[in-house]
Amino acid sequence: MDSARLLALQVLMALLHYCPTASVSVTTSHEKVVAHENSNAVLSCEFKTEKDPNPRIEWKKNGKDITFVYFDGSFREPYAGRAAIIGATVTLHSVTQKDSGVYRCEVTAKQDHVPLGEISVTLNVLVPPHTPSCEVPETVSSGSAVELQCEDKQSVPAATYSWYKDNKLLGAQAVDSHYSLDPQKGTLKFKAVTKADAGHYRCESSNDVGPPKSCAGHKMEVKEFELSLPILIAVGAGGFLLLLLCCLGVCLCYRRGCCCCCRRRHTHKESKQSRNQPNYSPPMQDPRFYKHTKSFML
Structure with missing residues (x-):
């Protein structure tokens, strides 16, 4: 009986195995x-x-x-x-x-x-690199901080950037360099530009999909800071106006009595000096205001 059950179980398992x-x-x-x-x-x-x-x-x-x-x-x-x-x-x-x-x-x-x-x-x-957009200022002042920007929004994977000055690749900056490069963001920053930094700048974007692309580039001029005639006139006019306002303020204060304390101090000083003189005589007191300071008997 047990062998029959075992055989039936084996047949059932086989049917389940081959049934799709x-x-x-x-x-x-x-x-x-x-x-x-x-x-x-x-x-x-x-x-x-x-x-x-x-x-x-x-x-x-x-x-x-x-x-x-x-x-x-x-x-x-x-x-x-x-x-x-x-x-x-x-x-x-x-x-x-x-x-x-x-x-x-x-x-x-x-x-x-x-x-x-x-x-x-x-x-x-x-997506291979596309021509990036470059932002290069035309004129900057010597000694000022300047940032150049480059961006390619279309390349996939995201592009990396490099900058060229007068068609020469700008290398990785040294520790004491006055500029810094960010290959991922595409920025070129100057701490303080000099006349030697003037030139033609362009940016190049690249990835592993296709050949790199470069923008047309722009020329950046560096000018020394100069005080022009209009600036000198403006500074002089501002100084004169400030002086005039100060004078008007003093006059207005004097008229309204803001300086009365100064006059009182001056009068007190003159009175003290006159008392110190040899021929000084104190002012007479009114008898009506005289008071006994001592009591005495006749």
């Missing part, structure tokens, strides 16, 4: 796809169903809002006219940086026990 599961499976050969700008990008999607011979295939792009790429048997904007599908694999033509993102392939087989299967594919479009 009624579900759709979706796979991809490349989960991460890297493509250069204006080239083709292949988004792989392979599926297998157990019962449904004509499953429904959909492609979507993830983001703040879900965008349909392929739906109901046709491509949607902005992919219509520049994409193709074979099976469930999609090929995007002439991709740009806007095409970068996460795409999702969905296969729906209604006749299968598990009707839905999906897989995600990440597309990263590489």
